[in-house]
Amino acid sequence: AASFTLAGQNNYTGDTTVSAGKLSLSGESNIEKSGNVRLNRDAALDISATTNGAMVNNLTGDEGSHVVLGDRLLTVNSLADSVFSGEISGNGSLIKKGQGDMTLDGINSYQGITRIDQGNLRINSDQSLGGGNKNNSDLIMNGGGLKIFGSFASDRDVYFNADGEISVDKDMSSSWNKIHTGDYKFTKSGEGELIVRNGGDASEISLMNGALTLINLNMNSEKQDALLNVNNGVLNIIGGDVSAKNDLIHITGDSTINLENVSIKSSGNGMRLSDNVQSTLSLRNQYTDMPILVEGKNSILNINAGDNTTLASNMHKSDESTINLNLMNNSSNWVISQRTDVDNVRNSGNIIFSPLNKSEFNNLNIKGDYNGGNGTITLNTVLNKGGDKDQQLSDKVLIKGNVTGETVLKVVPQGNGDNTASAPGNIFSSRDGISLVQVGGDAADNAFKLDREYISTGTKSPYQYRLFTYRGGQVDQQSNFLGDKPVNVDFRLQTAYLDSSGNVVPGVDPDYNNSNNENGNG
Structure with missing residues (x-):
């Protein structure tokens, strides 16, 4: 030629x-x-x-x-x-x-x-970009965008010298070695999946659509904007260090966030949802204490805490939004350190009220239903006489909806104990003792039970606090902690003992001796 x-x-x-x-x-x-x-x-x-x-x-x-x-x-x-x-x-x-x-x-x-x-x-x-090795054939985003309409894996790094966008078409998946955004914004768009396999660094990422998987990526932002802006799609973060001066994740559209083994630090909200958003947060092998705010109208956040997970986040929501929590198994933990409002809870794991000082206790307010999937709840309780509301010093679970399933209550005792029985004739009274769980809907008598026969303050204490259930007309509404809804079922600690015939009797055994407590918790 x-x-x-x-x-x-x-x-x-x-x-x-x-x-x-x-x-x-x-x-x-x-x-x-x-x-x-x-x-x-x-x-x-x-x-x-x-x-x-x-x-x-x-x-x-x-x-x-x-x-x-x-x-x-x-x-x-x-x-x-x-x-x-x-x-x-x-x-x-x-x-x-x-x-x-x-x-x-x-x-x-x-x-x-x-x-x-x-x-x-x-x-x-990948061969569209040549056949060089990853040391000298990287992709540099210098103000333009990359559109991917095939599935492939690349060993290249991607560098951003300006804000840039990578789009992946529907049903396509593209993986890359590392990304380095510097101070610039990286936007992922398109209905396909983009994967970053081996980390790198980023300061601002926006997910507009599709799926984005970030593995061992270190993300840090000193900006006023959120580090991760999710408009729509699935965001998977596996490993890496993530920190933000302000909001960590801002969700503005229906999305799923999956976190696994990520080190998280945020001075603002760890996660914030805007109006009319339905999103799911799934955790696995994860500890997180990032604050969660569902501030928008008609927004729903579903939280799934999976294997080896501790959720220590303070959660806040508007009256027009919803938070549903699922503790999926016995290695799923939810630590509560302040008053917390959620809508529905499924507990196959462990809810743990963090101990505060002797005069401070927290309420878990559940607006909807609670399902006890053989999970546990650990509460801090002052073992005292109780009775009046201001003397019932304990963490509390307050459920306005219905209760299904069974849950074990683990009470961490404080105080020296006292006889809660005050009714004339030494009879059981729904006003006596300390309320731990109140239900506005329906709950079976065995929906909540202690992890032992009774609670006491020591092996030599005469005070045996047992759990009793009151329902319907038996409930003392003067002890209502639910607020605007009557209590239908009340689970209360009250002192009681077994007499010589095996009957449960209110108060304290008049013939008490140290051996009577050998079956207690000590």
Whole structure:
């Protein structure tokens, strides 16, 4: 095939079409004023002999066409959308400029970097970006975007020198080695999945759609905006250190957040939901104490705490929003350190009220239903006479809806104990003792039970606090902690003992001796 070389300056503005053979540029020669450059099948453009590389406008090429870089730099100025299906080879690099989209759907072998300054570069395989090793063939986002319409894995790193966007088409999955965003914003869009396998660093990420998986990525933000903005999609964070001066995750659309083995630190809200959002937070092998705020109207947050998880977050919500919590198994823990309001709870794990000082206790307020999936609740309680509301010094679980299933109560005792029986005739009274759980709906008598026969303050204490259930008309509404709803079922600690016939009797055994407490908790 014939070859043709341009060695001088060229100022023509018409199109350049190589129908066959090879067009070579040498020295200072360029064709950057040519409107469009097209390579037919088996035709070639060779810039290896140029002094500083070359710039071409709207490069298109059929399958079988060829651009030879040598060790030079090719700049493609996309004034309109174009497709190059041939091969770009050599040790040089490729720069994409212009507002149009350029598609590379061939198998390229060039060894240098790929830089996107403007517009979008569309690729369907890793080889679209050449065949170099990851040490010198990285992708640089310099103000433009990358659109991915194929599934592949790449060993390249992605560097951001400006805000940039990577889009992955529906049903496609693309994985990369690392990303480095510096102080710039990285946006993931498209309905497909993008995976970062081996970390890197980031300061602001926005997920607009699809799925984004970040493995061992270190994220730190000193910005006023949230570190992670999730509009829609699935965000998976596995490993890595994540910290933010302000909000960590801001959710503005229906989304799923999966956290596993992530070190989290936030000076603002760990997670914040806006209006009309339905989202799920799933935790596995995770400790998190990030504050959670569901501030929007008609928003729902479902929290699933899975294997080896401790959720120590303070949760706050508006009256028009919903938080549902699922402790999935016996290695799922929820630590409560202040008054907490949620809507529905399924407890197959452990709810633990963090101990405060002797005069401070917390309430878990459940607006809806509670399902006890054989989980536990640990409460701090002063074993005293009780009775009046202000003397019932204990953490409390307050449920306005119904209770199903069974739950074990573990009481951490404080105080010296006292006889709670005050009713004339030494009879059981719903006003006596200390309320631990109140239910506005329905609950079985065995819905809550102690982890032992009774609670006491020591092996020599005569005071045996047992759990009793009062329901319906038996309930003393003067001890109502539910607020605007009557208590239907009340689970209370009251002192009682077994007489010589095995009957449960209110108060304290008048014939008490130390041996009577050997079956207690000591």
